[in-house]
Amino acid sequence: MHPALQGIITILVGVGGCVGYFYLSNQFLDKVLCPPRGKNAGRNINRANIIRPWLFLLPAILALSIYLAYPVIETLRLSLTKRSTLPDGSTAYAWAGLDxxxxxxxxxxxxxxxxxxxxxxxxxxxxxxxxxxxxxxxxxxxxxxxxxxxxxxxxxxxxxxxxxxxxxxxxxxxxxxxxxxxxxxxxxxxxxxxxxxxxxxxxxxxxxxxxxxxxxxxxxxxxxxxxxxxxxxxxxxxxxxxxxxxxxxxxxxxxxxxxxxxxxxxxxxxxxxxxxxxxxxxxxxxxxxxxxxxxxxxxxxxxxxxxxxxxxxxxxxxxxxxxxxxxxxxxxxxxxxxx
Amino acid sequence: MNIAGQKSGLSWAVNISVVLLVALWLFPTVGLLVSSFRTSDQISTSGWWKAMFPSQQNLTLRSDAPELQVQEGDLYVIEGLLFADGKDVEISVWGVSSREIDSYSAGETAPLKKGGEVTVQADGRYRMVNTEPFTGTRGTRIFVTATTPPEFTLRNYQHVLFDPSNSEGMAKAFINTLTVTIPATIIPIVIAAFAAYALAWMEFPGRALLIAVIVGLLVVPLQLALIPLLKLHNEVGIGKGYLGAWLAHTGFGLPLAIYLLRNYMVGLPRDIIENARVDGATEFQIFVKIILPLSFPALASFAIFQFLWTWNDLLVALVFLIDSTGDTTVMTKQIVELLGTRGGNWEILATSAFVSIAVPLMVFFAMQKYLVRGLLAGSVK
Structure with missing residues (x-):
């Protein structure tokens, strides 16, 4: 596939996926999980208000933890281990302290x-x-x-x-x-x-x-x-x-x-x-x-x-x-x- | 202008200092730009700052080959022009031996080693005369010192961008860079806009902590992320390629995006949002119909930042994008490669570098207002 075409598809999937996620998850929250009507309307509105911020934040939190927070910890761990290749081709990590x-x-x-x-x-x-x-x-x-x-x-x-x-x-x-x-x-x-x-x-x-x-x-x-x-x-x-x-x-x-x-x-x-x-x-x-x-x-x-x-x-x-x-x-x- | 704390005597000094400062800052770039319009001969024989003026050059030229000689009575004659037609050249001195390149002035006649004589005029016309036929396959060498007018060419750009036989691959790298840049600019904006809205206008426990974490992540060096993420990408099967580069740029751009957008959204008038809430609009509607359009300046600011950063990036491309086949190479990587292998070919280097610099410069001059605004909002106060 031509990379430019791949790029366009990624934009569509990426942007469409994000917008779709935000739209559908909000719909789900309002229509299915906590509909603001019926006998529990008041309670449901409160619940929806508690859950909604996390819907808005979820993709960002995921991306930040995988791409910035996790690497800090993983780099710290790697800096304390020794990597070696085993005879069967796989890699092994051994604790190395401050070596x-x-x-x-x-x-x-x-x-x-x-x-x-x-x-x-x-x-x-x-x-x-x-x-x-x-x-x-x-x-x-x-x-x-x-x-x-x-x-x-x-x-x-x-x-x-x-x-x-x-x-x-x-x-x-x-x-x-x-x-x-x-x-x-x-x-x-x-x-x-x-x-x-x-x-x-x-x-x-x-x-x-x-x-x-x-x-x-x-x-x-x-x-x-x-x-x-x-x-x-x-x-x-x-x-x-x-x-x-x-x-x-x-x-x-x-x-x-x-x-x-x-x-x-x-x-x-x-x-x-x-x-x-x-x-x-x-x-x-x-x-x-x-x-x-x-x-x-x-x-x-x-x-x-x-x-x-x-x-x-x-x-x-x-x-x-x-x-x-x-x-x-x-x-x-x-x-x-x-x- | 006493309010400014300047007296008029000082105002001259200020003007001159600023001219000098601007010249100093502009000079290096202009040098490369001018060089990209010169031929490799010109670049290697004279400094670019001399390109604007007629220059005196020592040239080695050749007369026409003996097979073009004509007979005039008893004499064999070769006549012609040493320079391509229409060039405004002035020859001052010339010679017929590489050891004596300045023995004759324009209009004089010199004896030739192999018999006969030659006359060279200031405009480059020459006439070789001999009683015997001229022999050999190649023309006679003539050494001239000539003043040539400034000359610029587009051939370097043509070669770098459109010549299919060139080995530098800048045209492909240009497309590749664009392919990396556009998704890597748009996707973080979408994700960050929603998150920024939640952080600015929704009440929930842990909000202040989350904002502090994002401010902290702003300065985490992306160097730390290289190995863990490359390992992760290999484990989940993304490997090296566009997808990995897009994801990495998204992750690394997010803290600034969220920070900038949140700071901007917090400043939007509270009334508009609360009125909409009272009127029964859902949060999603408020976000899409009110917040997004109002936040356009902040969105534009971040888009420019992220565009410049991904377009100019080398490290992320080296680590997450370019595999051993080199099909996905980007312009910055190509230029570094050229610096290593063809460090002497300034015409190719200068042109390639300018092709890569041109797009960000256009964006910069077109959208400078938003860039400045973003900088002012983005530096942690």
Whole structure:
């Protein structure tokens, strides 16, 4: 069957199935199980009202438990077991305690990934939020501010893989006797560099060039959110500061930034999560070679290249562990907001 | 504009900074776009930023073969044009040996090694004259330094998208990507809309807990789900394929969908819903006839998110979709493959990447309003 046709059928079955489920289950509830008439009308209405929310929620709860909740537990379990193939071809899982974690700790590549992730965490959220704040403030009162914002925001729509290609061209290197086609080397030679540099294979600095790609993508996100926050600052506070003789920089740093601190935190943590999960950029540009490994790519390597599910799951749990503080913080904020 | 905290002297500085910032952000993408319209020769001999201007190039060209010579009295003559007709080229200097490519200026005459002489004009016309017949099968090499006007071609796009003999398979990958994306965008919306309505407007025990769980699941890295779900898919017989990818994208998209839609629905006016309830409408009717139409902006926001995310995704496709036959490959995977095997073929890479970037960019510029709205509602406050 042609995949496009298969796709259309899936849409019809999927959407039709969902709508059909919701419609029929509600009909069943109202007509058969608890009809709101007869001698038990009152009781039936109450019962229907208790059952109905769960009818509406059931598909979502099923999907969430199978696709997100169960994997967390299963990954934890896999990280504590050793998988082996029995002579008859079947696979067996044996309890391994913390062996996988111990083995992971012994691998230099893991420590390299952890170190790089720490650098990414220190650099990317800070730069993206900083540039975003700068762009939001500068474009705020500009006539063509919306066009400028649109253009800075645009990389959000570009895939990490597309961005990897874009930046590979920027970092391209040709031998010295040829003309450089990568703008970074062209500029470097123009400003007194002696020989072109193979940027992506130069350890330590290459990690920062990969980070630049993510900063380039995420700045637009930070700008959009912070720009809305800046607009929400009451004018009176700013006017009062100006009347008191504050200069524009003081207004920005002492009046505006403190008032949008909460939003800055939200942007920062959201980008932090993106950074912890970053995979495509490294996978496409260096594949973790030349000391650019990060946790997500390390995990992919373990799971699908070395086929080592134990250590792969253990490294996935490390990512989960790093995300957990933000998870808790988000949940607490959301609960506080609802009360 | 004193309210803004800006003095007019500062306003210049602001304008210039924004121009610089925008240029910096735009430059990389423009580079790839321009490159996708150049031939591989052009890409590898000069930077894309020179493509807008006439460029000076060193070219190795060939005269016509000796079999085309004509006799004029005692002389054997080969005449012709070094460039294709109609090209606006200007030759400054030229030579007949690879070691001396700039010994003659346009209009001068040079002796040929094998006898006879050749004259080359600035516009590329040449005339070779000899008293003996020219021999050999191929024309004489002529080295020129010429200024050529900027030149762009659509041939890369034609090759990548429509040439059936190309090995990159981008046309098929484009269809495959579309096949993944559309169901993976629509199905979570339907499921999430019902759930969001229940979470926003129905009273039941455990509601607050459920909302907290969904906020928590928002940030669970999908890396954790790879192995357990692949195992599950293999056990229940789905294996690798579209169905698995659709289900996975649905599962991973749901928390954001429910969160966004619930936040929006909670803000709808209470009166409308309660009046409808009093009038005897069932919950199902209220949902379909009132809530869904009113929630259109939030539905659109999430649809754009999910579309961009599934279209641009690599990881889910690698794990749940692409089997060993590679029939179901998507564009992101093809591009990574090209980066590995044909890292030097920039014309193919740039064009393929732009084919894959073009659709999200169009969606982005057409629906930016909803995207921004969704971002503002979706970031946990």
């Amino acid at each position: 996988n974690y111990r083995q992971m700790m012994k691998e230099p590549k893991f420590w390299e990934a952890l170190k790089n992730n720490a650098m990414w965490l220190a650099v990317v959220p800070a730069l993206a939020t900083g540039f975003g704040l700068l762009a939001a403030q500068l474009t705020d009162r500009l006539k063509w501010g919306n066009i400028a914002k649109s253009l800075i925001f645009m990389p959000m729509a570009i895939s990490f893989v597309g961005a990897a290609v874009i930046f590979k061209l920027v970092y391209d290197m040709r031998p010295i006797e040829q003309e450089q086609i990568g703008i970074l080397n062209a500029l470097y030679l123009n400003f007194g560099g002696e020989a072109p540099i193979a940027w992506l294979t130069t350890p330590f600095w290459n990690s920062f060039l990969l980070m630049a790609v993510l900063v380039w993508i995420q700045t637009g996100f930070a700008m959009v959110i912070l720009s809305a926050a800046l607009r929400g600052i009451p004018e009176e506070t700013i006017e009062a500061a100006i009347v008191d003789g504050a200069n524009p920089f003081q207004v920005f740093f002492k009046i505006k930034v403190p008032q949008i601190k909460g939003t800055i935190m939200v942007v920062w943590t959201t980008i932090t999560i993106v950074v912890l999960k970053v995979f495509d950029i490294v996978f496409a540009m260096t594949n973790g070679q030349w000391e650019t490994q990060v946790l997500a790519n390390y995990m992919y390597d373990k799971l699908f290249r070395s086929n080592d599910w134990g250590v792969g799951s253990a490294s996935a749990m490390v990512i989960m562990l790093l995300v957990t503080p933000i998870l808790v913080w988000n949940v607490r904020n959301a609960r506080r907001e609802m009360e």
